[in-house]
Amino acid sequence: MPERSNPSSLSAPYRAGLGEGLVRLQVCHNCSKVQTLARYACSDCGTGDLGWTNASGLGTVYAVTSVARAPSEEFRALAPYTLVLVDLDEGARLMAHGHDGIRIGDRVQASFFEHAGQRLVRFVPIDESRDS
Numbered sequence: 785m786p787e788r789s790n791p792s793s794l795s796a797p798y799r800a801g802l803g804e805g806l807v808r809l810q811v812c813h814n815c816s817k818v819q820t821l822a823r824y825a826c827s828d829c830g831t832g833d834l835g836w837t838n839a840s841g842l843g844t845v846y847a848v849t850s851v852a853r854a855p856s857e858e859f860r861a862l863a864p865y866t867l868v869l870v871d872l873d874e875g876a877r878l879m880a881h882g883h884d885g886i887r888i889g890d891r892v893q894a895s896f897f898e899h900a901g902q903r904l905v906r907f908v909p910i911d912e913s914r915d916s
């Protein structure tokens with residue numbers, strides 16, 4: 785049997801969500817775990833019974849990386865840029881671009897930008913926990 789589908793069609797709901805200004809997560813219908821990236825099976829219980837849910841776009845920065853040398857021609861125009869790992873309030877961890885000056889522990893909200901014909905996520909800090 786051929787592969788059920790290729791990775792780009794698997795992630796089509798995610799990319800369609802970006803077009804609407806939404807961060808979408810896969811959600812397991814068996815154990816309710818949410819996960820980022822499109823997979824064939826739940827990373828927790830292994831079932832293939834997955835759907836999609838819209839995330840709030842809110843989260844907390846877990847890690848920050850500054851990228852001085854872009855990995856591809858496409859991203860060279862952006863370098864240097866900041867990548868972040870964000871723990872979304874829904875419980876999944878998402879890698880995306882980050883606003884300049886973003887720090888570990890910052891409360892952030894997803895925003896979106898266009899680059900090379902693709903819509904990408906960029907997290908920006910929000911002020912709610914700055915004084916804590």
Ligand SMILES: [Zn+2]
Nearest residue numbers: 812815826829
């Ligand atoms: Zn599961």
